[in-house]
Amino acid sequence: MKITKEIIERIEGEAALEVEWEDEKIAFAKLKFFNYRGIEEILRKRPLYDALAFTPRVCGICSHSHALACVRAIEACFEHAQEAVSLSQKARDIREIALNAEKIHNHIKWYFFSVLPELEKIDNPSYRGEAFKKPRWFLAQHAITETLKMGAIFSGQWPHGSFVAPGGVTCAPVSLDVLNARGILEKVIAFCEETLFGFSLEEFTGFDSAVQVMASPSALSWGIDTMIRHEFDRLGRSHDRFLALGDSFLYEGALKSAKTTVLPADIKYVSESLAHTFFENPTEGYTYSKTAMYKKSFFEVGPMARMMVAKEGLIRDFHRRFKDAALTRVTARVVECAHLLVQTKRLLEDLDIHEVSLIPPKRNVHELSAEGVGVVEAPRGSLIHTINVRHGVIEHYDIITPTVWNLGNGERDNLSVVQKALVGLDSLTKTDFIVKSFDVCSVCTTQ
Amino acid sequence: MKPNRKSTVIWIQGITCNGNSHSFLNYSNMALFAASFEMLYHPLLFTAHTLESLLEKPEAFDFLIVEGAFTKEARYLQRFGRSFPEILEPLANKARFIVCVGSCASFGGMFRLRDPQKISGALFNAKEKGGYWEEKSNVVNIPGCPAHPRWIAETMMALREEKTVLLDECLRPKEIFAYLAHHGCLRNEYFEWKVDCKQLGEKEGCMFYEHGCLGPNTHANCNKILWNDISSKTRAGSPCLGCTEFDFPRRALYETHKNMSLPQTPYGISKRAYYTLAGVAKSFKIERLEKKLIDEDH
Ligand code: SF4
Ligand code: SF4
Numbered sequence: 001m002k003i004t005k006e007i008i009e010r011i012e013g014e015a016a017l018e019v020e021w022e023d024e025k026i027a028f029a030k031l032k033f034f035n036y037r038g039i040e041e042i043l044r045k046r047p048l049y050d051a052l053a054f055t056p057r058v059c060g061i062c063s064h065s066h067a068l069a070c071v072r073a074i075e076a077c078f079e080h081a082q083e084a085v086s087l088s089q090k091a092r093d094i095r096e097i098a099l100n101a102e103k104i105h106n107h108i109k110w111y112f113f114s115v116l117p118e119l120e121k122i123d124n125p126s127y128r129g130e131a132f133k134k135p136r137w138f139l140a141q142h143a144i145t146e147t148l149k150m151g152a153i154f155s156g157q158w159p160h161g162s163f164v165a166p167g168g169v170t171c172a173p174v175s176l177d178v179l180n181a182r183g184i185l186e187k188v189i190a191f192c193e194e195t196l197f198g199f200s201l202e203e204f205t206g207f208d209s210a211v212q213v214m215a216s217p218s219a220l221s222w223g224i225d226t227m228i229r230h231e232f233d234r235l236g237r238s239h240d241r242f243l244a245l246g247d248s249f250l251y252e253g254a255l256k257s258a259k260t261t262v263l264p265a266d267i268k269y270v271s272e273s274l275a276h277t278f279f280e281n282p283t284e285g286y287t288y289s290k291t292a293m294y295k296k297s298f299f300e301v302g303p304m305a306r307m308m309v310a311k312e313g314l315i316r317d318f319h320r321r322f323k324d325a326a327l328t329r330v331t332a333r334v335v336e337c338a339h340l341l342v343q344t345k346r347l348l349e350d351l352d353i354h355e356v357s358l359i360p361p362k363r364n365v366h367e368l369s370a371e372g373v374g375v376v377e378a379p380r381g382s383l384i385h386t387i388n389v390r391h392g393v394i395e396h397y398d399i400i401t402p403t404v405w406n407l408g409n410g411e412r413d414n415l416s417v418v419q420k421a422l423v424g425l426d427s428l429t430k431t432d433f434i435v436k437s438f439d440v441c442s443v444c445t446t447q
Numbered sequence: 448m449k450p451n452r453k454s455t456v457i458w459i460q461g462i463t464c465n466g467n468s469h470s471f472l473n474y475s476n477m478a479l480f481a482a483s484f485e486m487l488y489h490p491l492l493f494t495a496h497t498l499e500s501l502l503e504k505p506e507a508f509d510f511l512i513v514e515g516a517f518t519k520e521a522r523y524l525q526r527f528g529r530s531f532p533e534i535l536e537p538l539a540n541k542a543r544f545i546v547c548v549g550s551c552a553s554f555g556g557m558f559r560l561r562d563p564q565k566i567s568g569a570l571f572n573a574k575e576k577g578g579y580w581e582e583k584s585n586v587v588n589i590p591g592c593p594a595h596p597r598w599i600a601e602t603m604m605a606l607r608e609e610k611t612v613l614l615d616e617c618l619r620p621k622e623i624f625a626y627l628a629h630h631g632c633l634r635n636e637y638f639e640w641k642v643d644c645k646q647l648g649e650k651e652g653c654m655f656y657e658h659g660c661l662g663p664n665t666h667a668n669c670n671k672i673l674w675n676d677i678s679s680k681t682r683a684g685s686p687c688l689g690c691t692e693f694d695f696p697r698r699a700l701y702e703t704h705k706n707m708s709l710p711q712t713p714y715g716i717s718k719r720a721y722y723t724l725a726g727v728a729k730s731f732k733i734e735r736l737e738k739k740l741i742d743e744d745h
Contacts, residue, residue, distance in 0.1 A: 156683025358648025
């Protein structure tokens, strides 16, 4: 049996991929992440609220998601200590607006800075990139900057803003600030309509057939066409099992689905494992990435999972045609971006700034001893923070990131999500793209 | 003098969260930057060169940007199967300027806390001189967690055009870091009259007294140039965490550290001066500042 080793680059860092080949096809693969920063360890014995400042720094591209998961976990600690935390609708909405800004920016950035260049390269091996060069790149960069500016009206700053506190948000915008945010969002919508979707937001979010998407020349239809030409409509299929544990405007509660059957999910069935990690075995281990499972099975998280449990019409149609192939996975991110734009516009229009921003818990945090879990649907999927606090000091902090769900390593008889998507492939170029189709974030994977 | 060719840039990463890369990508005059600089390699972007090809035969270039904390320990950091020194050294030797972006590259930052003996900034280990290197004459520090995109882009432009870039004792450009984060905060009047913000989430009050705001002790022009061209931590009602200083992150960031129930004094202000003035200011009750900023009833 032949074994090859590759480096997968430009995934918010890099990872090593070890592939076992049989008859020119991938029989098994291990994805290895080496750069562990020890954030869970650094947090131990620190004052609880320090986590609000530390955890955004897990990841430069999803810092608001971490801040939110953290504050929710802290709020859950208060609740378990018999101190109900209630949030005003305004606080909920502002948290969602800031989170949506992060997701919208992520999806635009990923599509234009990662997916398109990677596809260009597959299409034309002499392609040398377009960053800081092509007009399309600058337009996307501008849209990203505007998206985050809109969010920063509420979060103060991106990345690494700290705008949440137990009981709400710290900002208190005036109505003109909200109008400014609406104006900025319109610019982002215009970019997406013109360049990304090729349709108005209203038309695009009303689609329920893949054929409709292809009717207009756009970055999306070019991407779909190119993926089909290179067989990504058939490649990269995984378990076809999806999980969305955090809340979303797209569906109610926590849900899972096997193919198209959607059922309620419960976080109590989540287990984390250190199998194959250096933590478990410094000599035999080969990665710093933990693994996460739901009832001992691997589930895919992320935009495709959210679209599938929400029974979103367009992605359901892609799924009907192409199953959970790389093509569906990539398209789901763009489709989610459209829904996020609509939802954020609605939230801004309806935001009631006269409500209170924050209702702080009455109990002194230095007397708080409890355990709490916070879940957020981050750009790449379900993000879970679990805190154990004693007298206001962190005893234990545990983070399961979305990329751990998708990119951890399983066993030969129980393949992880990414492994399942790779087995059977016959080319390294395709392997590289399939790994990237998960929107890998190497820093989150290992923290 | 404005050189007539583009300056070449290689961006590499130590122990990092990628936050400075993403912050930099928010630069609002990116076309202007691109007209003067050529990004030979950036780890998150599709660039013309691979790191391997640049390391194979390092040639002289203009800017080495380093993001993330420095370490010699291969256990703590490996990229492309190489330890950090194996990537850093060949490039550092060929670079005209080495720009450390972010507090991790400058002082060690948050990730230094894992092993302060072995993880540091380029020339500093927190406030101690001597980090990864003992000395190096072409290093500029642009701390911040993350660094502001304008701090990065404009410092590079000034260096490229051979403008005088004055540095402070932490090697930070003075035109940015002579300011304090407190300068330009919308709550300055509450600070003057010692009106505390009773709780977070309100427009009124200063966060210096109870909520740990480090604005008056933190060198940065956040409230002058604003983040994302629009806001800042304190404008969004959150205390400044002191992220540009060598001791970031301090312990208990959301609490004001007090000595005999008095907060530390602002940077460069003597205890006598500060407490005298504070005592006087506090003895007056300024009705306007006790009220809501926007009176919704009248
Ligand atoms: S909140 Fe902080 S930055 Fe603003 S005035 Fe008070 S001390 Fe200064
Ligand atoms: S306000 Fe303070 S913590 Fe926030 S970015 Fe500026 S210096 Fe850093």
